[in-house]
Amino acid sequence: MATAPGDIPKHHPATQSEKLVIAASSLGTVFEWYDFYLYGLLATIITAQFFSGVNETTGFIFALAAFAAGFAVRPFGALVFGRIGDMVGRKNTFLVTMGIMGLSTFVVGLLPSYATAGVAAPIALVVLRLLQGLALGGEYGGAATYVAEHAPNNKRGLYTSFIQTTATFGLFAALLIVIGTRFAVGEEAFASWGWRVPFLISIVLLAVSMWIRLQMSESPVFQKMKAEGKTSKAPLTEAFGTWRNLKVVLVALLGAAMGQGVIFYTSQFYALFFLEKMLRVDGATTNILVAVALLIATPAFVFFGWVSDKIGRKPVLLTGFALSALLYYPLFQAMSHAANPALYEAQQTTPVSVVADPNECSVQFDPVGKNKFDSSSCDIAKAYLAKAGISYGNVAAPAGTIASIHVGGQVLPAVDPARVTGPARADAIKAYGAQVQQALTAAGYPAGAADPARIDRPMLVGILIVLVLLVTMAYGPIAALLVELFPTRIRYTAMSLPYHIGNGWFGGFLPTTAFAMVAATGNIYYGLWYPIVIAAITLVVALLFLPETFRRDIDS
Template structure:
């Protein structure tokens, strides 16, 4: 069978009812899809590398803070890259709709690569003081800007080359790139860690994975220089029908802005929280909450990622047959129902001693609420939490011990109940100069945190860390794969659905904004929000209510207002907006 012509003058202007007659993608087009996918993988690698080394980053750049506060601030610095992604979507989306997909591709990959390489050269807090974390956050924001322009261009580029009724399958390959980028970052960190040893890696070896981005930047630029512009965009330019003001069309016309809002709250927000809960937050939960050895946790997640990779293309293909909406909405509903049981199963498989202790021995912090501070304060120092209530909660959180809260009458002394054992946490006495604990109270607090409370927890059966001999590796991988099935259901068909919701003249800008608002704000902030919720409430599962709530809202909005898009023609009538093509 002859391949579909890609030379612009020969591209037929087919009516919508004849779109099934389009020929399959040519070998050249498949190569272009592969090239754009590889470049996107490298950008995701750069972006997720920071998250893969969050604990090391905390020690290198936030050493002046309380350990829990340092980790929260590290997560917020990670989230900074996500917060600015919508800004990148607007900037690069405008460029993509005005000057084309190819040149925007080159700009985003260059900005991402240079920002990542620069992280490898940054001084740490011990040598540069407060300049170090500020510079780190700035570079994270530059990475976010670059990624804000990357995804939209990649998925549009593939969709505008793909056959009409295989769009879900082809864009499914782009949907794998985020997971592959995460997987690649984990493998590189594991390899460098194993090669250099833990001590050397913590000292200076953490810079190596960032430095390797220079090689990936070179390869990405070389690959993307070979790309040609998409046929739909070139033809639109030749006919002079391109948008002169994509931003004004997107946000100044209610018919377009309404669809952007629906895409955000009816598709993307829920997809984002399911993706980050099923992949990135799962790794954080294994290492920081369940106290599984980081190398073991990373290998288990890596295996689960490898098993689940085909699912993204598989659910994209399924959406070509049954529709985007049924697949995505089913994934959202299953996530709402399944996240709590799945995380409880993860605890039982990864740290069975902890699961058993939680079932047998309940921990309760009983205190006057007025003496308890907000535990998720990211700017806290050791002296920010000076009351017995704060000292007790802080110590329990750092020991990954879930607890319940019980309010006492004003003026009542704080106590920690571990089963039948009652502990009285010390009061922190601050000196007048510098707001520091005096020596006597500092020793007492340290003794409570490092000996009294750990000993009481150990006596009650609470483990200090996960026992490698008792970890059910098969069980952990099975739970992770189950969560990734949900991830693939909501993410696999998403690229095609977003492309089909907007006309070519404003597609880059219009689809990039809701995608990066959803993934940048709802998804990117999830680790820090969930960790903060858990730290404040005391239950290690409490943070899951954030993704469940967002996914539930998206399910309701999607079921009520999102219409099916799989049969939308983005070829023959790509120059015009049809009010009836997507909702009213």
């Protein structure tokens, strides 16, 4: 039964030393996120270094898939380390996850490139990403549980919100070091070898983080439970083998973590990739803009954690889910207008369309990197637009129709591969590309990167701040909510799995999925339907099934 706020029990007085331990826990978690996010920030460069054996579009999607590989194994890390954390303790689990994460990140900086080692290079990279994912799968649940079990019952949202800031501060720290290295060595050197520096620096962060974690004491709630002999002997079976607990796990996933995961990665990572890949803003400018927005908006994590202690976890979460579903499409369109106005204006005033027989059209994504997309006129037309980063619509034509690109009143029939073979086909496709580019230029489409003089930086920062604020509403209260949903004896295990499925699978695969959706349709905004639909589903499930937890006692 809920009690009045003034009657909420406190399992212990919050001492100064415990506050310092909580701060140390948060700082250590920042370093782990720093390690994990470096890869995402450098996806474009890593494409060139490790996936240069495939075409550019496929290489970028493969690089994003390797980024997502670290997320794929996070639920398994949650099971392995969650079990250890519930049986052995929170502190020792921290040390193991930290060591795996730090060493894996350091070794990425030593890996040979594809040009040097061939296919062994991307394989080694994926293996290290998998190790990072396993480590991170055990980190978050432990940190959130540890902090919550130190916090007074009526301040859990506030205390755990500092853990929620660690992912963003880790990203911010990674951005700062990437930006600093870029400016120190120059863009050419950074693309060649300077990208390794942020990975190698992680060995210093590992040493600091390990020292911090060694200073920690075990959670008082866990110590009490262990002294009383109440620790779980089989936390996996107890958490997921009984319907009473399993249904809570499912509600936590479908009514909270799933939506929070896609919001986090859309607002902070997909936005970054979208700026650089779709809107052609240079990497250094993109990093700076995102870093500024993060610096300004990050305190809102703590604010919304504090608010959730006053009015409840659900109202804050539901607001974040609803606003994200409503605002993503207009926000990304506004981002396009601010980042590359010439491209946006051309798309609005002179849209491009491909008229073709749908049965002749392939999805512009090559899983093995060998398809030249020259076997049909539709493929030839779409391949050029995809490579040029031009958004286009699709118009169905009768069977046997030669595909054509329509832009600015011009109709540009594509090369018919049935009539042109051998070396002549390659020459014809090249000439066709030049013809299409001439028509695009005449219609106002910019040929290269976004014009730095026309980028509306204040507007872009404002849009990015709004995107981060959406994250803070969905993410700020969720650690406290997940801790409060489960009993102490299985808390680490039970809360970690739904969190890492929501963030690792639904969130981590978002950039890859969204860009594949764009490649399949030609519409640069089409990938946004993935987070919009997931956020809307989570909103409905939360409204119907998610309990309010902010007045619960978590000692038992």
